[in-house]
Amino acid sequence: MAEPMLELRNLRKNYGALVVTDDVSLAVNSGELHAVIGPNGAGKTTLIHQISGMLPSNSGKILFAGEDITQLSMPQRVAKGLARSFQITSILPGFSALENVSLAIQARSGSSFRFFGNAAQERALNEPAMDCLTHVGLSARAHIPAGLLSHGEKRQLELAIGLATEPKLLLLDEPLAGTGHDESQRVVETLRRLKGRLTIVLIEHDMEAVFSLADRVSVLVYGRLIATDTPERVRANPEVRAAYLGEEEMV
């Protein structure tokens, strides 16, 4: 087996006495779509913050494609190919959808210490940005200020921004939360198309989506990983059933 794309070793995070990430060790294989599920407050978002470099860890190691990135800043990790979306939508509301994406392209293509030339007119940035928008089904809304998009469209935009950084690993924090049925279908379709092309860590509450998309599922409860396995086995795991999955959610 090739070396994992992402490896967490005894990762820990606590706020005072509250341990939010409790000795988490996990290996995400290259090309895998790995879902992380768990009840609210389990520490899923915190885990994404730690992996993406937004929050420091108290102890433990994060390896990305075999390299220790524990001490790197978020922009440094992005440069290595690690992108993320946010549970609470984070976009540039005053910029058009296209410019939101094209800034992400800009971050990867040449120096941004250029003081001349209109960046908004640069085809070399706009065309790949438009491709990303097309990919998530948002090209028709490219020139709308991002702040005016619907909630679901903003979620799609976040996905497009993440893709524009050309990641090897994409961390998605509840991309379906709060989206309508159609939009949610569109995001699921996009993820299905992306599957295999890059490694994805997906946090999601929509169990139908999780079980249809994921190669493997990890279950996080009170900051601890209680299971990592194929969707079928996780669903059958009595400990998981007891700790998390309500009977009605067991599709």
Add this chain to the structure above:
Amino acid sequence: MTELVETSSAPALSLGRRLEIVPIVLFAAFAAAPLLAMLSGAEGYVLSLLTRVMIFGIAAMSLDLILGYGALVSFGHAAFFGLGGYAVGILASHGIEEALIQVPVALAASALFALVTGAISLRTKGVYFIMITLAFGQMLYFLATSLAAYGGDDGMTLASRSLLAGSTALENDFALYGFCLLCLFGVYAFSRSLVVSRFGRVLRGTRENALRMEAIGFEPFRYQLTAYVISGMMAGLAGCLLANQAEFVSPAFMTWQRSGELIFMVVLGGLGSLHGAIIGAAAFLLLEEFLPEILHMTSFFLAEETRSHLAENWKMVFGPLLILIVLFVRGGIMGLLRRPRHG
């Protein structure tokens, strides 16, 4: 799809074009003003007032670059005025009167000061950033007051204006005016280019959402610091010009009140449009200059004694008036100019 990309900016562009009229009129007015000054019969007075307006316009614009486009509220921007002024004054007192030496020295000093203080200040956010830039400004102010060799508290008078490539052309008020107009235009053109460039887009993005910028791979600090240095250099240039206009430099160049005035000018003119800052500087200085007379004229219905009291204590009206404008004219004067078009 390529077509889409191209037609994309059409609405934004036409909006931009419609607003271009403001800077064109503004610069045309500055260009025409010397002629009017000649006709007015008080050309020395008019020229010196408008030269000051342009100099403060440069400084206010430099602040708009980081405040309007970067949301960095620097409360110590007058420090760069002082650096520019003292570079001219100190070099002149040692016999170096050539602007081609003075200005680069002033720019280098401003850049260095901005680099060091910016690197520290930008580690903080919000009100802490305001306080720390204020503290650095005050530090420089007290340093200037302690420079006994260069006039200390009282400052120093320049023997003459700077030489320009050996010539004494700037001694002429019209020439100084023209030179300041050239500088104003140069700084404006560069700033306009900057804010739409790749660099400017990162700066604007950071203003909107720094976390998002980090999440796509930008280190906001590097861009903010660079913008701070560029802004400081522009304000330093304004300081060089102010020293020449006043033929005098003193610690008063860099009081915190002066920094506050610069912020006021930017907000008054309208944040984030560059020419708004010039208009704000003009409105501020002209109001400061003519408010006593305006008050005296408009209060004709009051007793003569009250009228002169009012004119004497014009500052009692000036402050509240500025506050009312800022409170009720959202987007400053530029906001007012834009409004009728948007309906």
